[in-house]
Amino acid sequence: MKIILALMILFVMSTIAFGVKLYVKNEQSSGSLKKLLIANITGFAPLAAMAILLLVPDLVFAATEGAPSSSSGLGYIAAALSTGMATIGAGYAVGAVGSSALGAVSEDEKILGKTLIFVGLAEGIAIYGLIISILILGRL
DSSP states (O other), X not given: OHHHHHHHHHHHHHHHHHHHHHHHHTOOOHHHHHHHHHHHXXXXXXXXXXXXXXXXXXXXXXXXXXXXXXXXXXXXXXXHHHHXXXXXXXXXXXXXXXXXXXXXXXXXXXXXXXXXXXXXXXXHHHHHHHHHHHHHHHHO
């Protein structure tokens, strides 16, 4: 397990170093960046999958050993995922809606109020995820 984690850290650091090298050289070619992204995904994803597969039996064994354990661990994971995924979705939505709203307002200033409503709706996604995680944590 320690070997896989060390490989993951080494892989991430080499990817960061290569990215900094491209930035310093000021290479804006999409071919180099695309190759870097493909190498990162094809190398890091299997390492992460192996780490998870090696951790799962230890987690299951630890859950069956001690005192009577309920599913509170899965509840915490669910709360974290609901908040995290909602926040990622909200960030993506605000980025898309905000840039479009800025372009629309630059053409016609009268629609500023309408665009703020759309940006607010996009931000609401994160609040919904937070409310769901609070409800989940309240049941544990």
